[in-house]
Amino acid sequence: MIKNHPPTQFLADYSAGALSLAPAISVTTHLQFCDQCREAVSGLNALGGELLSDCEGIEISSSLLADTLDQLDAQLDDTPSSTVAVPDANTLADTELANEIPDYLHKFVGRSTLNWRSLSSSVSVAPITVGETEYELALHRIEAGGRTPIHDHQGTEVTVVLKGTFSDEQGMYHEGDFLIREAGEVHQPIAAQNESCVCLSVLSAPIKLTGIKQVLNPFMRFNPS
Numbered sequence: 001m002i003k004n005h006p007p008t009q010f011l012a013d014y015s016a017g018a019l020s021l022a023p024a025i026s027v028t029t030h031l032q033f034c035d036q037c038r039e040a041v042s043g044l045n046a047l048g049g050e051l052l053s054d055c056e057g058i059e060i061s062s063s064l065l066a067d068t069l070d071q072l073d074a075q076l077d078d079t080p081s082s083t084v085a086v087p088d089a090n091t092l093a094d095t096e097l098a099n100e101i102p103d104y105l106h107k108f109v110g111r112s113t114l115n116w117r118s119l120s121s122s123v124s125v126a127p128i129t130v131g132e133t134e135y136e137l138a139l140h141r142i143e144a145g146g147r148t149p150i151h152d153h154q155g156t157e158v159t160v161v162l163k164g165t166f167s168d169e170q171g172m173y174h175e176g177d178f179l180i181r182e183a184g185e186v187h188q189p190i191a192a193q194n195e196s197c198v199c200l201s202v203l204s205a206p207i208k209l210t211g212i213k214q215v216l217n218p219f220m221r222f223n224p225s
């Protein structure tokens, strides 16, 4: 049972195409689990379509249209053809992981990008490269009964639970739950005792460890590319 959903404004921005790629992936991931938000988004999409169709068309001169199309062509010529690396889904290295993440995520999580790194004895992280510079997208895995270091954030952190359960000071979260932690909030996620927990996370700025920053901080940071 999903109890935590994206805020309405987040869904509206998603529907309007106003989110950048990593946050949009976090919403798409939640929608794989959540009928309620999927319905809300299709409602928003329909509303957006109606608003557009209500707009009265205006006449434009043929030369303006031609100039605009020329400019678009020129811009397209300047754009590199593949700014987002999409590895072959068949190259997914970790077959166990393949069962844990929604199908559509596989195209971002190929052998070339999935690189699990230990943060502690019970926590590991695998950055996902989507050509995003503003946000860091990653999978986090907490082993059964494991806990992450206590940490706070310089920016916003979005977490979507893909598999298993974890809890922190504010509650317990299950598959599909969508959480936002704002800058300055301190928390310590702990996985359930009986199974490991895998989450998709989006960070708008590097997280900073509280207290033991100097020991662990270099391992928490990874560079988006």
Ligand SMILES: [Zn+2]
Residues within 6 Å of the ligand: 002, 004, 005, 006, 030, 034, 036, 037, 038
């Ligand atoms: Zn939802």
